[in-house]
Amino acid sequence: MKDPELLYLVGGVVAVLLIATLITRILIGRSGETAVLVNLRQRVNAWWWMMIVFCSSLALGKSGVFWFYGLLSFLALREFITLSPTPRGDHRTLTWVFFLILPLHYIFAGAPWYGMFLIWIPVYAFVFIPIRSALAGDTERFLERTARIQWGVLTCIYFLSYLPMLLYLPIEGYHGQNAKLLFFVVLVTQISDVMQYVFGKLFGKTKIAPKVSPSKTREGLLYGGAAATLIGTSLWWATPFTPVEAAIMSIVLVASGFFGGLVMSAVKRSLGAKDWGRGIPGHGGVLDRLDSLLFAGPIFFHIVGYYFDTSMHDSYQQPQWMYDALRLWIGS
């Protein structure tokens, strides 16, 4: 936490939360403890705790961050599998997933062994999971069961782990400052969530997918997304981006955050639940808060990696002919 810019970011969040706490107090003082306001107070209180834990992990340095996200992955997967009706035949498979695949993934990520981080889950784990389930001998709904576990592992472990992995993106002229980039991603995505919710409540008319998520409206997405983009852009000084780049990356975060939330909501509904769990008072489960980060993390990571990464690996380089063809097609 030696970086003053990081302290400004933290200070900004603390100020916003103080204002939110104050407004909640005033509203409750004025109109009593209605259900909506009690929920609001719970949510604001939970935000304080989430912010404190998140900042503490940053203060502990890289290992703190990886431990924190490892734990989050564990809790998220726990909620996911609890809601998914996995039968007896999956018990041993899931034991391997929770106690070996998950910790090893975070060990590879934190090491950092970038190549292994990339393929450990999509190649090795995804080959292992159906093998272990097949050995258990239960063929009932085999494909569905395999897909279910793989989806949980992909989102809760693999996608989520891209957030701490941002600490290892070697960006020219930004060495040792990556904590701010992680802060930026989490902040913009979560603020986008909150803004979409608030603007949706205020102006929401057109529901985007009422069956999947009744609270997601076109107006909420547009106004809330615009507000989050503005905030994201105004934080360009903390990122390796120019203001224009910060705006573009904020839009990327808003969009991928929105769709992450939408898809996870659809998954949740298909499992017949309203909330993922009851771990965070006022919010639901851990996954209810993380859902928008699941898609945002990996997409942000790889876009930034493509444009800025110079030394971690060469795989981002496209072949010359493809590059030329693209330029020709775009016409520049």
Added chain:
Amino acid sequence: MTGTVLAFLVRLATGVRLLDDVPEDGKRRIYFANHASHLDFVVIWAALPGRQRAWTRPVAAAEYWEKSPLRRWIASRIFKAVLIPRDLARMRAEDPLGKMLEAIGDGADLIVFPEGTRSDTGAVAPFKPGLHHLATKRPDALLVPVFLENLSRILPKGELLPLPLMGQAVFGEPVPCPAEGESKAAFLERARESVMCLSHGHLIPANDEGS
């Protein structure tokens, strides 16, 4: 002390919540629940408030808990289990019902699993008559139904390693004692239904889709 820590760890690992109000009315309680996992009695025990936990004793199979010194120590020291035999010859010799009534008489609350053994499928099997005997011998005791959710997925029969999933212990309102003229079978079925109706639709064979 060991008990408090253990109960906390069990709640942490299984996601089961501490029950906040069991009235201290001096009445004896018999908690009865569906049975699908070794965790079942531990979870009910851990969900009870500390004071109640101190005088609540699970009723468990003697054959299993007497097998090794460690098991014997856990059963007798930590849970103060009332061990009753399943074996017919031993049952005649040791009078399991008498043991349970004696425990209640000494001021203990009991945790019983009227199915007699752990279910393999997650379905609730018909209840054995023991609960009826207890209810007729001690009509003053409160019969509290408990539905245990998901524990068979955390630690199914025959598995050694538990999964870190979230379970739940749903406590219901006490079931009235056998009414005059009510048959044993009718009472047992009524008790069984009181457990099942706490499941809120979660009582589905694990292979079925939730929705």
